[in-house]
Amino acid sequence: MADTMQFDLVSPERRLASLAVTAVQIPAMEGDLTAMAGHAPLITTLRPGVLRVSGPKGDAAYVVTGGFAQITTDATSVLAEQAMPLAEVKAGDIDKLVQAAEAAAAKSAPELRAGADKLVADLMALRAAVA
Amino acid sequence: MPNLKDLKNRIGSVKNTRKITKAMQMVAAAKLRRAQDAAEAARPYAERFNAVLGGLAASVGGSDTAPRLLAGSGAEKVHLLVVMTAERGLCGGFNSSIVKLARAHIETLRAQGKTIKIMTVGKKGREQMRRDYGQYFIGHVDLSDVKRVGYVNAQDITRDVLARFDGNEFDVATLFYSTFQSVIAQTPTAQQIIPAKFAPVAEGTASLFDYEPDEEAILADLLPRGVATQVFAALLENAASEQGARMSAMDNATRNAGDMIERLTIIYNRSRQAAITKELIEIISGAEAL
Numbered sequence: 001m002a003d004t005m006q007f008d009l010v011s012p013e014r015r016l017a018s019l020a021v022t023a024v025q026i027p028a029m030e031g032d033l034t035a036m037a038g039h040a041p042l043i044t045t046l047r048p049g050v051l052r053v054s055g056p057k058g059d060a061a062y063v064v065t066g067g068f069a070q071i072t073t074d075a076t077s078v079l080a081e082q083a084m085p086l087a088e089v090k091a092g093d094i095d096k097l098v099q100a101a102e103a104a105a106a107k108s109a110p111e112l113r114a115g116a117d118k119l120v121a122d123l124m125a126l127r128a129a130v131a
Numbered sequence: 132m133p134n135l136k137d138l139k140n141r142i143g144s145v146k147n148t149r150k151i152t153k154a155m156q157m158v159a160a161a162k163l164r165r166a167q168d169a170a171e172a173a174r175p176y177a178e179r180f181n182a183v184l185g186g187l188a189a190s191v192g193g194s195d196t197a198p199r200l201l202a203g204s205g206a207e208k209v210h211l212l213v214v215m216t217a218e219r220g221l222c223g224g225f226n227s228s229i230v231k232l233a234r235a236h237i238e239t240l241r242a243q244g245k246t247i248k249i250m251t252v253g254k255k256g257r258e259q260m261r262r263d264y265g266q267y268f269i270g271h272v273d274l275s276d277v278k279r280v281g282y283v284n285a286q287d288i289t290r291d292v293l294a295r296f297d298g299n300e301f302d303v304a305t306l307f308y309s310t311f312q313s314v315i316a317q318t319p320t321a322q323q324i325i326p327a328k329f330a331p332v333a334e335g336t337a338s339l340f341d342y343e344p345d346e347e348a349i350l351a352d353l354l355p356r357g358v359a360t361q362v363f364a365a366l367l368e369n370a371a372s373e374q375g376a377r378m379s380a381m382d383n384a385t386r387n388a389g390d391m392i393e394r395l396t397i398i399y400n401r402s403r404q405a406a407i408t409k410e411l412i413e414i415i416s417g418a419e420a421l
Contacts, residue, residue: 010179012282012363014172030343043183044343045352068353070183070340079180081356082282 005037006075007053009062011083016062021055024076026069027122035071042071047122048097050086050129051078061086063130065097086130094127135406138399142392149388155221156381163314163374169279170311170367177364184357185329186340187350198347200293200354203326204302209246211269211301212236213292213324215308215365216256217373218275223380225309225317225373226255232319233307237264248301252288252366269300280370285363292362293355296325308365309372315379317372324361327354 007024009017025034027049035042046069051062067080101123105116191197214233216226233249233256240247250270251257257271272288274280292304304325309317342349 008175010176012173012176012285012360013169015175028343041340042343043187043340043349045349067356068183068349070179077179079176079183 003037004055005035005073007055008075008077009051009080009083010077011067011080016083016085017053017060019053019055019057021053021076023054024078025052026076026078027051027064028069035069035076038073039071039076041073042069044069044071046078046080048119048126049122050126051080051083063089063094063126089130091127091130094123094130098123098127135399135403138395138402142395142399145388145391145395149385149392152381152384152388156378156385159222159374159378159381163371163378165279166367166371166374167311170364170371173364173367177360180353180357180360181329184327184350184353187346187353188327188329191346191350198351198354200296200325200358201327201350204296204299206302207245209248209301209303210240211248211250211292211295211304211325213250213252213288213304213306213362214256214260215306215369216251216253216259217369218254218273220255221380222373222377223383225376225380226253226259228317228319229307229309230256230259232321233260234263236305236307236321237267250292253369269295280363280366282359282363285359285366288366289355289359289362292325293358301325306362306365308369309376310368311371311375314375317376320368322361322365324358327357 004020004022007017007019007021008015023034023036025032026044027047028044029047030044032049033044046064046067048065049063051064053060053062062080062083063086064078064080065082067078067083069076069078098120101116101120105113105120108116188201191201212233214229216229220226237247237249247264247267248269249260249264249267250272251260251268252272253274257268261268270291272284272291274284277284295301296304303323306320306322306324308320308322310320311317
């Protein structure tokens with residue numbers, strides 16, 4: 001079995017990364033997961049968080065705000081709503097997202113409240129990771 | 132015959148016009164390149180997204196619990212038309228051809244007795260449609276301050292459309308925009324975005340995957356984003372088409388101005404020559420008379 005797999009990170013506006021990696025750590029909706037070559041095919045949605053990849057050419061980290069990941073045995077594609085290299089993200093940017101999410105949570109219907117609150121919590125955690 | 136001074140002024144002003152159209156053409160060419168690059172860069176995302184969504188939709192779509200965005204609201208009474216045009220003119224038939232397609236669509240729907248609502252993106256289309264269909268307008272998105280259309284713009288439009296759908300304001304939504312084929316060919320296109328339609332995928336590709344959370348939850352999460360992706364793709368296509376249309380329109384204008392200058396210069400030279408000949412004849416015949 002090959003020890004690397006193809007990794008693609010695309011946002012609606014551009015392709016951020018396309019390279020061979022050994023492992024991808026994904027902030028999935030129901031908890032972080034790490035995908036390596038030979039992983040069972042999986043499609044999962046993302047929560048806001050930090051995506052880390054490690055490969056023969058070194059490691060990289062990206063901030064994603066949502067989207068989904070498609071994992072097959074030999075490739076992982078992450079389609080992020082917004083994605084940026086971790087180093088380029090400023091805490092202020094996340095603060096804005098947190099505020100928007102809080103405002104949305106305050107207005108949301110009771111049955112959607114839990115999801116909106118979770119989004120705020122995820123963003124807060126992301127904010128802590130960035131700062 | 133116009134006098135020489137007038138002709139000279141005329142030639143001068145046409146020359147200025149030619150300079151302007153030439154400059155506009157070159158600006159449009161540069162912007163077109165950028166718009167094409169942006170459209171190119173957005174393609175991988177859209178392709179993968181639609182592939183995954185298509186697979187999901189195929190496996191879940193048949194069930195009774197399919198999300199409303201996919202299954203529709205059960206009626207086909209109220210149609211929302213999202214007409215996307217440019218913010219500026221001077222781009223040939225670009226805006227008119229989109230409006231023309233929308234107009235044809237509206238007339239068919241009217242004949243079928245459907246209710247029509249129109250949302251416009253871009254000032255030019257709104258102006259053209261205001262007189263006949265002003266009473267159907269329910270919203271307008273102004274992009275004149277936007278230098279480069281981004282995904283954010285598409286998200287804003289989508290949010291508005293989805294909020295209206297959730298509020299039961301319409302049953303079917305259709306996008307009108309222009310697909311970019313080449314600098315000389317842009318095709319006005321109508322695309323239904325709600326209920327969502329996907330190209331059929333090959334059997335069995337979807338069932339290979341595990342889903343986390345379950346298929347329906349993912350689908351419910353992805354469908355709104357799918358709409359945003361389609362809107363974004365349409366915005367990008369439109370931006371590229373607009374610049375392409377403007378480029379060829381300005382190229383034509385530049386060439387026309389050149390032809391006009393040539394014609395005017397010939398008339399100018401002929402009348403100058405005629406004036407000289409006339410003076411000579413006067414002098415000679417004056418001398419002979421003595």
